[in-house]
Amino acid sequence: MNDATLRAVYGLKYNPFLPTLPPQALWSLPGAEAFALRLETLTIHGGFALITGEPGQGKSKTLHWLSEKLRQVPDLSIGVMERPQSSMADFYRELGDIFGVPLSLANRYGGFKSLRARWQAHCDSTLHRAVLLIDEAQEVSSQCLTELRLLQSSRFDSESLLFTVLCGDSRLGDRFRLPELLPLGSRIRARLPLGPLAPETLKEYLDFALTQAGHPQLMTPELMETLAAHAAGNLRVLTHMAAELLTTAASRNLPRLDERLYLELFTPTPKARRTEKR
Numbered sequence: 001m002n003d004a005t006l007r008a009v010y011g012l013k014y015n016p017f018l019p020t021l022p023p024q025a026l027w028s029l030p031g032a033e034a035f036a037l038r039l040e041t042l043t044i045h046g047g048f049a050l051i052t053g054e055p056g057q058g059k060s061k062t063l064h065w066l067s068e069k070l071r072q073v074p075d076l077s078i079g080v081m082e083r084p085q086s087s088m089a090d091f092y093r094e095l096g097d098i099f100g101v102p103l104s105l106a107n108r109y110g111g112f113k114s115l116r117a118r119w120q121a122h123c124d125s126t127l128h129r130a131v132l133l134i135d136e137a138q139e140v141s142s143q144c145l146t147e148l149r150l151l152q153s154s155r156f157d158s159e160s161l162l163f164t165v166l167c168g169d170s171r172l173g174d175r176f177r178l179p180e181l182l183p184l185g186s187r188i189r190a191r192l193p194l195g196p197l198a199p200e201t202l203k204e205y206l207d208f209a210l211t212q213a214g215h216p217q218l219m220t221p222e223l224m225e226t227l228a229a230h231a232a233g234n235l236r237v238l239t240h241m242a243a244e245l246l247t248t249a250a251s252r253n254l255p256r257l258d259e260r261l262y263l264e265l266f267t268p269t270p271k272a273r274r275t276e277k278r
Contacts, residue, residue, distance in 0.1 A: 009250045016213035017243035025212045026065040027205055029058050035192040036069045039165070043076060046129040046152065046160025048187050051167040053194030056236030060135050062194065063167045067133055075126040078133065085139040088147065095151075099130065115151060119161035129163040138168035142180050149184045196233025203228040205235065206242070218246075220258045227262070241266065 007015060014022060028036075039049055051066075053059045070078055079098035086094060092111050096103035101118050103111040122130045134140065152162035166172065166188075173193075176185025197205075206224045210216045219227075223245075231238035241262075248265060249257050 006247065006250045009253070010215050010218055010246075012218075013212075013214045015243070015246070016209040017239045017246060021061075023068045025209065026061060026068060027208050028065055029062055029194060030197075030201060031192060032062055032065065035190060036066055038190045039066070039070065039163075040073060042189055043070070043073070043128040043131060043163045045189075046163045047189045048149075048184065049163070049165045049190040049192075050173070050188045051165065051192045051194065052170055052173045054169060056234040057194045057196070058235045059167050059169070059194060061235075062192070063133055063135050063165065066165070070131060073128065076128045077122060077126075077130040079130065081132065081134045084134055084136050085141075086144070088141075088143060091140075091144045091147070095132075098132070112151060116154070116161055119152065120154070123161060129161065132162055132164045133167070134164065135167045137166040138172040138175070140166075142175070142178070145181060145184055149187065197235065198233070199225070199228040199231075202231055202233070202235070202238055205238070218257055220256060222259045223257055223262055226259050230266070 007013070014020075014025065016025065035049075035051075042049065051059055051062060067078060067080065070076055077099075081094060081098065083090065083094060088108075089105050092103055092108060093105065095101075095115055096111065099115065099118050101111075101114045103114060105111075119130055122128075148164065152160050152164065154161050175181050176188070203224050206219065206227065207216065210218050219242075227238055227241055231241065244265060245257050245261055249261060254261065
């Protein structure tokens with residue numbers, strides 16, 4: 001069943017359990033609002049911020065939500081790095097594309113000066129630093145992270161020309177304990193560590209997602225409690241289960257998603273349980 005048909009069956013504005021969500025459907029995780037307020041202040045001074053968490057705990061969606069939040073700040077320039085695993089040459093090439101600076105890869109020092117001049121001009125004309133968002137930042141090489149630190153440092157490290165938000169899994173936080181990245185780790189001015197969510201918080205997310213999608217009564221309260229209790233505190237696990245329930249219910253033309261459907265789809269059969277026991 002395609003997504004348009006599924007939405008039509010339940011009168012949904014969009015499928016609330018797919019990754020492609022509109023901005024108004026992005027949910028702020030606990031602690032994200034305070035983190036965003038802190039970052040709005042830090043964009044005046046520059047530096048680094050960090051979002052970390054295990055897979056499925058909402059890092060990328062939080063960075064997406066944060067980008068929408070920051071875009072509401074007047075005169076704030078925001079760039080997003082799409083290829084964090086780049087070599088040094090491609091890293092410079094992408095920075096040039098993001099900030100509209102033509103770079104010659106044969107002259108890296110010239111590129112270094114051109115990027116800093118662009119960021120300095122932005123600092124001089126507005127109250128804010130330009131912002132660079134890097135998702136999956138655990139894939140950025142140590143050489144590129146060090147280059148970025150040096151790129152945005154000015155006046156004997158008393159001024160930062162850029163504000164960078166790094167987002168990645170726990171490997172990223174661990175890397176900042178390594179000798180070659182300790183100087184960058186010590187410059188991180190705000191951190192948002194994401195962890196497993198309590199069932200009550202996951203239920204709040206389901207309430208929010210269904211309300212924003214236009215059908216707050218799509219799931220029974222019992223089903224929402226069951227999903228929240230069995231998602232292991234992981235948003236991705238929760239949305240995957242909910243998406244499967246929604247697709248199955250639409251194919252059967254069920255008026256509402258309930259706990260009985262959950263038990264049918266996710267309870268192991270006696271044969272499966274015997275196999276697991278053996």
